[in-house]
Amino acid sequence: MSKRTAKNTAAQIENVVLEGEIIAPVVEQITETNEPTEAELDAIETAEVQSEAYQAQASEIDEVNPDQAPAGDEPELLTDEPEQKTLAQMIEGIERDHAVAMQHHIAAEIDDRMDYESDKGNETIQRSLKSSRAKMTTDLLAAYAFAATSVDPSVFNVGRASTNRYNVYAIDKVADLARSLASGHFMKNAINRAVCRSLFTFRHSGERFTMEIAKAACSDKIRVSPAISRHLIRHTVSASTAPTQASSTMQALETLGIVKNVGTARGAVYELTDTAQARALEELCTKAA
Template sequence: MTAKKQKSVQAPAGQQSNEEQAAYIFADVIKAIDEDAAKAFALTIGATFDERVQFEISRSSTGSADMPKVKKLNSYRAKLALPSMARVMMALGVSPAFINARQVKEVDGDRFNIYAIDKVVDFVRALGGHAKLANAHNIAIAKSMLIFEEHDKPFTGEMAMCAASDKIRSQDPNAKLLRRHNVDKATAGTQASSTLNALMALGLVINKGTKRAATYVFANTDQAGAFKELLKTV
């Protein structure tokens, strides 16, 4: 008998450990989603991407559909606008509307960061069990968040940047807890913000601080609990 099975046997009758319960709930919700509902939601995701593509084309002086940003969006659409991915989004209780969320007050201003969309795809695929978490920044930052939570330490924007780049020196003694990636420090801010924005868009992480003095924590939900269990395997 394996250690995992022994743990289940030792749990009170009719109950599972917190880890098993969180993972089971999320997987069960995904499986219970009706196929037609998943297909309909996938179409909604696709339409949201189409809206974003048209917005980006309208901002170009040439109106070209060959723009690098548009090509990226179409590639993300192909990965996310699928019934299997739609099921994960539905289980998370997330609308794809964030893809077109304005980042500034101006109507024609920037929308949700395109690099964050790429990271959303990575998280959704991993949560659905369709692929391992692959983005190195996603792994370093999310794993570091989990370690900080286990040590009851605040995870700040500075720590997220330090997780993205081991080239950044920090005076914070908690930095020794980080799981660090090796990107150049000049891009650490972009990588950190895009990963955190992806996690917040999916409802897995919230900022309990302010925009200028952020403190990031995992949401108190079953979905976030399942995500933390996934991170323990990375």
């Protein structure tokens, strides 16, 4: 290859590099011929150096964030968290048609439960179910509370064990709590009152709220230490009745999403949830204190 040919080839390679194209085919074309001259080797070396420089420049461009705002024009950071809705605001957002549909759903589920118990010959609890049905369907209060807190009424026909269904007495506790939350009036059920108020006094004191504590809130006949007793608001049922009363109220509170069991089935430990319904219940209990 003549010096003039080598010079033209070097110029051609330089143009290819400057245009940002791949140089490999050009290099291969040269190296497939006879042994390159010194001029050809110089041209290849120059092309490779320029290619590396181009690739480095392209890499720097790729690393630039296209969404990055220009200096001095940075967006203002939002530091305030969105305001949490109250339960009352959530209820206000429920359409009346939705509440009516929920009311019918509640009635249908309790009717199914009444049929189930009747078929099993459990006529003694029919009165309790009828009372619960009336509380939850004579107006839309419970329906609005269910809709706002996403409670599925079919829970009344589901049990913790395959052979059992939802605690019948807990249904009545749910009715009392739901109507209270929707109306803004304190609960009528004395067990609900004692247990719920005790829940918040225990949280403020930093003490754990267990099923045993719930039983003690139901019955002042159950002995507890003075350190525990000072945080309790207590009702007066017998010690033998306390387990059933405490269990049904805690199940009702779980159903409404107000508490959760962070312990075990045998060793329940209840914590209040960070929800609108828990905050609404705390407000009611504070006013009643």
